[in-house]
Amino acid sequence: MAGTTADNAPAVALHGIHVPLVTPFARTGEIAAEALEALAHDVLDGGATGIVALGTTGEAACLDGAERDLVTGVCARVCRERGAMLTVGAGAAGTRAAEASLAGLARWPRTGAALVTVPSFVRPSAAGVLAHFGRLAEVSPVPLVVYHVPYRTGQPLDAAALRALGSLPRVVGVKYSAGGLDQDAVELLGDRPAGFHVLAGDDVYVSPMLALGASGGILASAHLATERFVELAAAWAAGDVVRARALGHVLAGLSSAVFAEPNPAVVKGVLHALGRIPSPDVRLPLLPASEAAVASVLERLAALEAALA
DSSP: OOOBOTTSOBOOOOSEEEEEOOOOBOTTSSBOHHHHHHHHHHHHHTTOSEEEESSTTTTGGGOOHHHHHHHHHHHHHHHHHHTOEEEEEEOOSSHHHHHHHHHGGGGOTTOOEEEEEOOOSSOOOHHHHHHHHHHHHHHOSSOEEEEEOHHHHSOOOOHHHHHHHHTSTTEEEEEEOSSSOOHHHHHHHHSOOTTOEEEEOSGGGHHHHHHTTOOEEEOGGGGSSHHHHHHHHHHHHHTOHHHHHHHHHHHHHHHHHHTSSSTTHHHHHHHHHTTSSSOOOOOTTSOOOOHHHHHHHHHHHHHHHHHHO
C-alpha cells in the first residue's frame, strides 16, 4: 500500500497494477456510486497498487462536472481508507484549459498523481508538447503521469521526446499506449530518466513491457482476474520467467477478448454478467458490447484457472 505524508497527501506509488475504473450506471442512467465503491474495494482486495479515476475506461468525456466530482470523491474515499494510490485523469488539448483542469485536483488531497493526455487534435511539435507539460508541471498541485496514446491523439512521440518529458520536475511517469511493443518502447525502457516510471497501457502487451523493465501497468482488463495481473507483475519483478511467461500468454488472450470492441463496453458487459455492476450501459457515442464479445471473455475467465494450474 502507498504511504502517506504528514498532511495526508499520498506517496506516489507507480509500481504494480493500477485499474482504470469503469463508471457504472444504474438502469435509469445515473452513476451507480455504490457499485463504483465496491469495484474499487474489489480490485484493491485483489492486490492492485491503486486505481485510476476519470480515465478513458471511466468514460470521463461523457460525464458532466458533477458526475466527475462524484466519481473522484468515491475513489478518493476508498483510497484514503485503504492507503492506496489514486490517479485522476485531467488535462485538455489547450494548455490554459489543462491548467484549470489540474487546479481542480487541489480539492482532492488524496490524489497522488494526474494522468494527463498528450494534447490531441492540435498536434503540436515535440517541443510544443514538452513546453505544454513543462508549464503544467509548474502549476499542478500533484505530480503528472503523461498519457502517451498516439492512436487517439494523433501525436506520436519518440523515445527521445519521452525521455525529455520524463526529465521535467514532477513528471513522474508515462502510461505507454502506442498500440504495440515498438522500438521507442525498447529504447525508452533501456534508458529511463531517474525516478521516471513507464507503465504499460496496452493490456495485451503488459507482459513483454514488464519483461523489459516497465514499473507496472494501467490496465482495464485488470477489473477481471485482478490477482492474476498482480501475480504477473510480481513474477517478472522476482525473475520467475517460467511463471511470468505462462501468465502473460493467458492474460494476453483475455485482454485481446476484452478489447474486441471499443473500451469499456466489453468490460462493463462482463462485470454486469458477473453481477458486479447494475447495468452494462455505456454512453453514446459508445454502444453496449455484443453478447458474443461478453461470452468470449466469460469463457476465457472460466478457463483461466485450469490453464494456469
